[in-house]
Amino acid sequence: MKKFINDPNLVVDEMVEGYVDAHKDKVRALSEARVVVRKDAPVNGKVGIVTGGGSGHKPAFIGYVGKGMVDAVAAGEIFTSPPAIAFYHSFKAADGGKGVACLYGNYAGDVMNVDMAVEMAEDDGITVKQVIANDDVPSAPKGDEDKRRGVAGEILMWKIGSAMAEKGGSLDEVIGAAQRAIDNTRSMGVGLSPCIIPAVGKPNFTLGENEMEVGIGHHGEPGIKKMEIKTADEVAGMMLDIILPDLPFEKGNDVCLLMSGLGSTPLLELYIVYRKVSMLLAEKGINVYRAYVDNYFTSLEMAGVTLTLMRLDEQLKQLLDVPADAVHFKQF
Amino acid sequence: MKKFINDPNLVVDEMVEGYVDAHKDKVRALSEARVVVRKDAPVNGKVGIVTGGGSGHKPAFIGYVGKGMVDAVAAGEIFTSPPAIAFYHSFKAADGGKGVACLYGNYAGDVMNVDMAVEMAEDDGITVKQVIANDDVPSAPKGDEDKRRGVAGEILMWKIGSAMAEKGGSLDEVIGAAQRAIDNTRSMGVGLSPCIIPAVGKPNFTLGENEMEVGIGHHGEPGIKKMEIKTADEVAGMMLDIILPDLPFEKGNDVCLLMSGLGSTPLLELYIVYRKVSMLLAEKGINVYRAYVDNYFTSLEMAGVTLTLMRLDEQLKQLLDVPADAVHFKQF
Numbered sequence: 281m282k283k284f285i286n287d288p289n290l291v292v293d294e295m296v297e298g299y300v301d302a303h304k305d306k307v308r309a310l311s312e313a314r315v316v317v318r319k320d321a322p323v324n325g326k327v328g329i330v331t332g333g334g335s336g337h338k339p340a341f342i343g344y345v346g347k348g349m350v351d352a353v354a355a356g357e358i359f360t361s362p363p364a365i366a367f368y369h370s371f372k373a374a375d376g377g378k379g380v381a382c383l384y385g386n387y388a389g390d391v392m393n394v395d396m397a398v399e400m401a402e403d404d405g406i407t408v409k410q411v412i413a414n415d416d417v418p419s420a421p422k423g424d425e426d427k428r429r430g431v432a433g434e435i436l437m438w439k440i441g442s443a444m445a446e447k448g449g450s451l452d453e454v455i456g457a458a459q460r461a462i463d464n465t466r467s468m469g470v471g472l473s474p475c476i477i478p479a480v481g482k483p484n485f486t487l488g489e490n491e492m493e494v495g496i497g498h499h500g501e502p503g504i505k506k507m508e509i510k511t512a513d514e515v516a517g518m519m520l521d522i523i524l525p526d527l528p529f530e531k532g533n534d535v536c537l538l539m540s541g542l543g544s545t546p547l548l549e550l551y552i553v554y555r556k557v558s559m560l561l562a563e564k565g566i567n568v569y570r571a572y573v574d575n576y577f578t579s580l581e582m583a584g585v586t587l588t589l590m591r592l593d594e595q596l597k598q599l600l601d602v603p604a605d606a607v608h609f610k611q612f
Numbered sequence: 613m614k615k616f617i618n619d620p621n622l623v624v625d626e627m628v629e630g631y632v633d634a635h636k637d638k639v640r641a642l643s644e645a646r647v648v649v650r651k652d653a654p655v656n657g658k659v660g661i662v663t664g665g666g667s668g669h670k671p672a673f674i675g676y677v678g679k680g681m682v683d684a685v686a687a688g689e690i691f692t693s694p695p696a697i698a699f700y701h702s703f704k705a706a707d708g709g710k711g712v713a714c715l716y717g718n719y720a721g722d723v724m725n726v727d728m729a730v731e732m733a734e735d736d737g738i739t740v741k742q743v744i745a746n747d748d749v750p751s752a753p754k755g756d757e758d759k760r761r762g763v764a765g766e767i768l769m770w771k772i773g774s775a776m777a778e779k780g781g782s783l784d785e786v787i788g789a790a791q792r793a794i795d796n797t798r799s800m801g802v803g804l805s806p807c808i809i810p811a812v813g814k815p816n817f818t819l820g821e822n823e824m825e826v827g828i829g830h831h832g833e834p835g836i837k838k839m840e841i842k843t844a845d846e847v848a849g850m851m852l853d854i855i856l857p858d859l860p861f862e863k864g865n866d867v868c869l870l871m872s873g874l875g876s877t878p879l880l881e882l883y884i885v886y887r888k889v890s891m892l893l894a895e896k897g898i899n900v901y902r903a904y905v906d907n908y909f910t911s912l913e914m915a916g917v918t919l920t921l922m923r924l925d926e927q928l929k930q931l932l933d934v935p936a937d938a939v940h941f942k943q944f
Contacts, residue, residue: 298887544876555630
């Protein structure tokens, strides 16, 4: 295991410490729990936006704290849910008097801990409502959408919900927009290599020398199938074949496209895959209204790519266009 | 070699095609040569900023095209200088009537091709002046600074020169600011793994299982020494021990700090290294005025970290603070 770390058991604490130090003009850490918040949180009169989850997905989750994005993030150990108390303190820190929207991914630990934290917050008189992202198509069949995991589509859910909050929306309006965002979002990933959790010290799964994992999860969860590695163009086609029919996305749709590397895949490769995805969408009469291509939601140093599409209506477009100024998500 | 590519010899062409397609609201490609420019280039009455170099360093170089940053980029093959004709067309595309500043790194091929392109442009009546970045301390000893390579410090040179152009500076003022930026900038890198150039198909160098390369170049050039991998804190100290005495950076200095991954090193690890760098600087009475931590200048999927410090005066601070809106470099 070759990594720039000190104690494998302290990687998250030291990462958060470094992050808050580097960006102290924008964020601060709470003393009560491992939570990163906007420096000016809570923003009075604005619905607070909270998320959280296991670490190792940088820039998710703490990179998305900032104006026009998330107010507070509960940061768990690597690939492990934060405890309820961390979500609870996130809610308290984010509440500016209009309630809190907790927008997070569908993982059993996170759901349990958020539910507990919501009860704790209610005892304090803070209203918290939730949206649980389930955009990962390969993780459960159609009809079982509520069993699907949340992956990079969470970023678009945060973007939309946070924009509605920024524009002065009520808690119900924020929850409604975030829910509509994720309901119209589908994702999938293809993995080429595993990663090593520092405290474990060995790869989290294995793949043959020429194999790729189609439908891989953000923690190396197995997908639909292992198969021999294909060309970038074939991978692009395969991902669309899985995503498009599921919603379905159809001719005439405007979409937001988010393509993320899983960690060690160079941006060069992402843009090669993007090229073919864009061509295929154009052939189908689907219009890319806005494209994000970068490392937005990673799994330590896994190699791979994820594709996320969100079908847009006029309101989602307007909310997508609202500026954002998080450390790792800026948009004029 | 597991990569999302099609033809290994077309990776740069297909990447540029995908990039320009994804971000067509901000950039366009020239038809005459492989050059990416601001969509609205040339900006009349503004000094044009041009850079260029080998590909494989994403987001460098084309990710830095945009308002407040670079106007045009000549994109070479992987780790290979663009031809003179590409720089020439970059100059023509960037010239808004106030001349062009070509701000690039100290590599023999780039220097030769830029020199040729400058002569071609002069025949067209376009004035081009140059600044050649040489921020990589380990690449040549003190006293031989003109032999040093340009690495991630180039980004700060672009930022400063572009900001001066944005504020209406003359060509001489832009060149002066960019030169002062790089004269006050020092960098170094530590590598943990090689990368594979697609058309070559095998790693560009080798490192033992527990080895790191101290002072590695952006193309895998050997550095000062190979040694057993150290902790993040030790690596932080080692990098500062090499960078700080070289300028030197001293007590009371304000600095801009840019830390970049080389490709596959997770942001988590960068922030762990940042944490200790920041502590050590604080102990020495050196103040971090602004910190950038991300994958800013990579070498395909190499694992490693680079540290860049720029000593600031009041003018450099003001220029650093000017907003920028490139696809992969945004600052409010």
